[in-house]
Amino acid sequence: MTRSWVLPVSFLLCGSVVAAALFHGEATGAAAVVLLLFVVLAGVHSPLAFPKPVGALEARRRSALDGRPVVFWRAGCKYCLRLRFRLGRDARRLYWVDIWRDAAGAAAVRAANDGNETVPTVVVAGRPHSNPDPAWVRGQLPDPNDRNE
CATH class of the missing domain: 3.40.30.10 (Glutaredoxin)
Incomplete structure (x- = not known):
């Protein structure tokens, strides 16, 4: 993996962990919002932008x-x-x-x-x-x- 992808992948991993914890706590709506937020952050900070x-x-x-x-x-x-x-x-x-x-x-x-x-x-x-x-x-x-x- 190149340095360009470290930050976006970190956003995705952190977002997945937080969303999984929220989902496990039965806060599915909040989990979806948090995951979406982290996906957007990853996209904006990736070379794809x-x-x-x-x-x-x-x-x-x-x-x-x-x-x-x-x-x-x-x-x-x-x-x-x-x-x-x-x-x-x-x-x-x-x-x-x-x-x-x-x-x-x-x-x-x-x-x-x-x-x-x-x-x-x-x-x-x-x-x-x-x-x-x-x-x-x-x-x-x-x-x-x-x-x-």
Whole structure:
């Protein structure tokens, strides 16, 4: 199991234990609600909440061709979640690099942040920006009418 899945699986296990205890105590409604809550938490903190990641080298190559920003992220990061959800559908228009799956991506983030793995780090036109405002990131997207995406 990769590090990206440790937190979501922990949520599922903890939720199952709590729900089982409630179910055993005959509080079935509460058990269902608790289990549902933990499943939602696991989903939100999993890599499934993000667009499909690409490698750092491929993301840079694609970004150089079409000008889209590259986002370096990791699962479980609340700032990455904030960026992802505030971008909404526009998140699919960026290139997402999971630094826990891509060593080159982790190295790029450390190089941009004085040796720290500060995420999200967004690279626009070759310049890194640590934890930028989601509205600013949306403004960096090329106009979809100008290019075929």
